[in-house]
Amino acid sequence: xxxxxxxxxxxxxxxxxxxxxxxxxxxxxxxxxxxxxxxxxxxxxxxxxxxxxxxxxxxxxxxxxxxxxxxxxxxxxxxxxxxxxxxxxxxxxx
Amino acid sequence: xxxxxxxxxxxxxxxxxxxxxxxxxxxxxxxxxxxxxxxxxxxxxxxxxxxxxxxxxxxxxxxxxxxxxxxxxxxxxxxxxxxxxxxxxxxxxxxxxxxxxxxxxxxxxxxxxxxxxxxxxxxxxxxxxxxxxxxxxxxxxxxxxxxxxxxxxxxxxxxxxxxxxxxxxxxxxxxxxxxxxxxxxxxxxxxxxxxxxxxxxxxxxxxxxxxxxxxxxxxxxxxxxxxxxxxxxxxxxxxxxxxxxxxxxxxxxxxxxxxxxxxxxxxxxxxxxxxxxxxxxxxxxxxxxxxxxxxxxxxxxxxxxxxxxxxxxxxxxxxxxxxxxxxxxxxxxxxxxxxxxxxxxxxxxxxxxxxxxxxxxxxxxxxxxxxxxxxxxxxxxxxxxxxxxxxxxxxxxxxxxxxxxxxxxxxxxxxxxxxxxxxxxxxxxxxxxxxxxxxxxxxxxxxxxxxxxxxxxxxxxxxxxxxxxxxxxxxxxxxxxxxxxxxxxxxxxxxxxxxxxxxxxxxxxxxxxxxxxxxxxxxxxxxxxxxxxxxxxxxxxxxxxxxxxxxxxxxxxxxxxxxxxxxxxxxxxxxxxxxxxxxxxxxxxxxxxxxxxxxxxxxxxxxxxxxxxxxxxxxxxxxxxxxxxxxxxxxxxxxxxxxxxxxxxxxxxxxxxxxxxxxxxxxxxxxxxxxxxxxxxxxxxxxxxxxxxxxxxxxxxxxxxxxxxxxxxxxxxxxxxxxxxxxxxxxxxxxxxxxxxxxxxxxxxxxxx
Numbered sequence: 001x002x003x004x005x006x007x008x009x010x011x012x013x014x015x016x017x018x019x020x021x022x023x024x025x026x027x028x029x030x031x032x033x034x035x036x037x038x039x040x041x042x043x044x045x046x047x048x049x050x051x052x053x054x055x056x057x058x059x060x061x062x063x064x065x066x067x068x069x070x071x072x073x074x075x076x077x078x079x080x081x082x083x084x085x086x087x088x089x090x091x092x093x094x
Numbered sequence: 095x096x097x098x099x100x101x102x103x104x105x106x107x108x109x110x111x112x113x114x115x116x117x118x119x120x121x122x123x124x125x126x127x128x129x130x131x132x133x134x135x136x137x138x139x140x141x142x143x144x145x146x147x148x149x150x151x152x153x154x155x156x157x158x159x160x161x162x163x164x165x166x167x168x169x170x171x172x173x174x175x176x177x178x179x180x181x182x183x184x185x186x187x188x189x190x191x192x193x194x195x196x197x198x199x200x201x202x203x204x205x206x207x208x209x210x211x212x213x214x215x216x217x218x219x220x221x222x223x224x225x226x227x228x229x230x231x232x233x234x235x236x237x238x239x240x241x242x243x244x245x246x247x248x249x250x251x252x253x254x255x256x257x258x259x260x261x262x263x264x265x266x267x268x269x270x271x272x273x274x275x276x277x278x279x280x281x282x283x284x285x286x287x288x289x290x291x292x293x294x295x296x297x298x299x300x301x302x303x304x305x306x307x308x309x310x311x312x313x314x315x316x317x318x319x320x321x322x323x324x325x326x327x328x329x330x331x332x333x334x335x336x337x338x339x340x341x342x343x344x345x346x347x348x349x350x351x352x353x354x355x356x357x358x359x360x361x362x363x364x365x366x367x368x369x370x371x372x373x374x375x376x377x378x379x380x381x382x383x384x385x386x387x388x389x390x391x392x393x394x395x396x397x398x399x400x401x402x403x404x405x406x407x408x409x410x411x412x413x414x415x416x417x418x419x420x421x422x423x424x425x426x427x428x429x430x431x432x433x434x435x436x437x438x439x440x441x442x443x444x445x446x447x448x449x450x451x452x453x454x455x456x457x458x459x460x461x462x463x464x465x466x467x468x469x470x471x472x473x474x475x476x477x478x479x480x481x482x483x484x485x486x487x488x489x490x491x492x493x494x495x496x497x498x499x500x501x502x503x504x505x506x507x508x509x510x511x512x513x514x515x516x517x518x519x520x521x522x523x524x525x526x527x528x529x530x531x532x533x534x535x536x537x538x539x540x541x542x543x544x545x546x547x548x549x550x551x552x553x554x555x556x557x558x559x560x561x562x563x564x565x566x567x568x569x570x571x572x573x574x575x576x577x578x579x580x581x582x583x584x585x586x587x588x589x590x591x592x593x594x595x596x597x598x599x600x601x602x603x604x605x606x607x608x609x610x611x612x613x614x615x616x617x618x619x620x621x622x623x624x625x626x627x628x629x630x631x632x633x634x635x636x637x638x639x640x641x642x643x644x645x646x647x648x649x650x651x652x653x654x655x656x657x658x659x660x661x662x663x664x665x666x667x668x669x670x671x672x673x674x675x676x677x678x679x680x681x682x683x684x685x686x687x688x689x690x691x692x693x694x695x696x697x698x699x700x701x702x703x704x705x706x707x708x709x710x711x712x713x714x715x716x717x718x719x720x721x722x723x724x725x726x727x728x729x730x731x732x733x734x735x736x737x738x739x740x741x742x743x744x745x746x747x748x749x750x751x752x753x754x755x756x757x758x759x760x761x762x763x764x765x766x767x768x769x770x771x772x773x774x775x776x777x778x779x780x781x782x783x784x785x786x787x788x789x790x791x792x793x794x795x796x797x798x799x800x801x802x803x804x805x806x807x808x809x810x811x812x813x814x815x816x817x818x819x820x821x822x823x824x825x826x827x828x829x830x831x832x833x834x835x836x837x838x839x840x841x842x843x844x845x846x847x
Contacts, residue, residue, distance in 0.1 A: 002810060002811055002812065002813035002814035002815065003725070003728055003729050003732050003811050003812070003814060003815060005810075005811070006732055006736065006807075006810075006811055007732075055746055058746055059744075059745050059746040062739075062744060062746065062749060063744045063745070065810060066740075066741040066744050093135075
């Protein structure tokens with residue numbers, strides 16, 4: 001079901017973000033503890049990293065449909081872009 | 095309020111988003127940014143286009159003016175160009191109508207043909223007419239030839255008959271069984287028989303003409319004869335009368351003379367008158383002689399005339415004209431009577447003459463005696479003259495004495511003679527008687543002879559009359575018979591003709607009736623045949639109809655069975671639809687559809703329909719409407735949440751925004767959709783509202799349509815639902831079509847009681 005896809009995506013996203021966040025947090029904590037003398041910034045950094053990665057992942061996942069992956073599609077898009085450009089240029093000329 | 099503000103903000107956000115990105119998807123940006131910055135180029139372009147258009151128009155108009163065909167073409171092809179042309183050029187030139195050929199004159203061939211036909215028809219008629227009179231004339235001409243002959247023969251025969259007085263034959267009517275001219279009559283009859291096929295009645299006019307001719311001829315002859323007879327009769331009568339008159343005159347003269355003589359003899363009269371008497375006597379005598387002569391002459395004439403009359407009568411007799419018979423007879427009678435009268439008168443005259451003779455003898459004797467006496471006297475008295483009567487006063491005594499003596503002597507003499515005479519009286523008387531007897535006898539004989547002759551004549555005449563009468567009667571009878579024969583002939587002719595005419599008429603009538611009857615019969619038979627054929631045809635048609643009906647019944651029943659089967663299978667299909675659970679699809683419709691396909695193997699429509707059912711429904715089954723409805727709400731929720739997400743905006747932030755929007759946007763859940771969708775209606779929320787409204791009203795199709803209008807992520811989210819809805823709708827449609835079709839077929843095949 002297509003409607004479930006989104007939910008699934010969100011589930012994945014959440015799960016992924018949770019994992020990433022946790023992992024980031026954990027790694028941050030670890031790194032902070034291990035490498036960075038229990039400074040806050042690696043935790044924040046790690047959390048941020050994790051969050052960011054999760055966010056990005058989530059976004060990518062959510063966006064995945066709209067992003068074209070094949071070469072033909074890219075060529076088509078290229079052609080379409082060229083046409084748009086020409087039309088716009090002509091309109092600009094006039 | 096809040097919603098409006100949010101909407102405005104949203105719109106502004108969208109607008110600026112729109113404004114930023116140039117590459118628009120064609121679906122969303124319906125407004126083109128007409129960036130007409132450089133007006134001169136635009137003006138140039140406008141001017142150029144205007145010039146082109148104007149030039150085209152002008153050229154078209156000019157060419158149309160020159161070439162009307164082109165104008166017509168343009169008017170035909172381009173609407174309202176005719177008005178333009180009319181404005182510019184004026185009304186179109188009238189179309190050239192090709193000169194129609196005048197229809198050929200109705201030549202009077204028909205009339206001429208008619209006239210020719212009439213002429214032709216007339217000619218045979220004329221020919222027929224000509225031919226008709228020709229044969230018509232032929233038989234009469236032929237018949238005419240023998241007819242006069244027959245007439246002549248008949249008249250000859252009649253004459254024979256008439257002439258033969260003694261014979262009283264039953265004169266056979268000529269024309270039936272004639273003895274003498276049988277050949278001619280036979281010939282005539284043969285001719286008649288020969289010409290019977292074209293027998294036409296001897297025209298009455300001819301017959302009458304001929305008869306008239308004959309009559310005329312007869313009458314002419316008769317008239318001539320009668321004229322002659324009458325003439326002769328008249329003359330004869332005249333002369334006879336004259337003779338008779340003369341005779342009678344003579345008679346009277348003789349009588350007078352005799353009387354006078356007697357008177358003269360009588361010496362009673364005084365002597366004075368004696369001379370007168372003697373004079374008168376002489377006169378009477380002369381008269382008598384004259385009368386006698388006249389009588390003689392007249393008699394001769396009369397006799398001559400009588401002879402002539404007789405001759406004429408004989409000639410008339412010889413002329414053999416029957417009708418003159420009575421006249422001839424009359425003439426003869428007249429003749430006879432005249433003769434008789436004449437004879438009578440002659441006899442009277444003769445008797446008178448004899449008397450006169452006697453008287454004259456007596457007178458002579460007396461005169462002799464007187465003369466003697468006178469002589470004696472003269473002897474005695476020589477002075478006395480002869481005529482002594484006148485001397486009565488002059489005589490002397492001597493003379494007287496001598497006279498007396500003479501007288502005495504004479505007396506004595508006479509007495510003696512008387513005595514002698516007395517003596518001889520007897521002898522004389524006897525002699526005289528004998529003489530008288532002889533004379534009487536002679537006279538008697540003569541009279542007898544004449545009487546006999548007269549009686550004979552009378553008898554003859556009577557006989558002749560009788561004969562004539564008889565003959566006339568016979569002739570009349572013959573004539574009547576002839577007339578009768580002619581009449582019978584005529585009648586026969588007429589009857590024959592009538593018979594023929596009637597026969598022809600009857601034949602014609604018969605023919606016509608027969609034809610009528612035949613035509614009637616034919617018509618009846620034809621009618622019968624026709625009716626029979628019609629009946630047969632009708633029966634055959636009915637039979638055929640019945641057969642066809644039966645076949646169609648069979649077919650219809652077959653159809654009905656099939657329809658029933660179809661219907662049943664469709665019902666089964668419908669039933670399978672109901673087997674859909676809340677969230678689970680129905681059973682796969684394959685079986686039912688297979689059944690349908692089997693049940694309507696020949697029905698293309700049903701087959702098509704059955705094949706039109708989407709595969710998914712066949713294999714997997716479809717979702718029920720209720721489940722779809724339920725699912726819709728999920729879709730709705732989701733779609734609302736991801737309303738902002740599309741290809742361009744699909745970051746997580748947008749997701750958040752969209753979610754926020756969905757939470758904060760308050761719209762009625764259900765909005766009745768407008769009849770026409772405007773572009774602003776293509777907002778997700780509106781669409782969803784419409785769809786909700788539709789789906790709440792059970793209109794899945796409309797809801798699906800609205801949902802189909804979603805774009806972006808909403809669309810992606812609703813994809814499956816749309817697919818399912820489409821599937822369901824398709825299947826339902828097909829099934830409804832099928833069921834309708836089955837119903838229709840069922841209705842069509844079922845027969846109302």
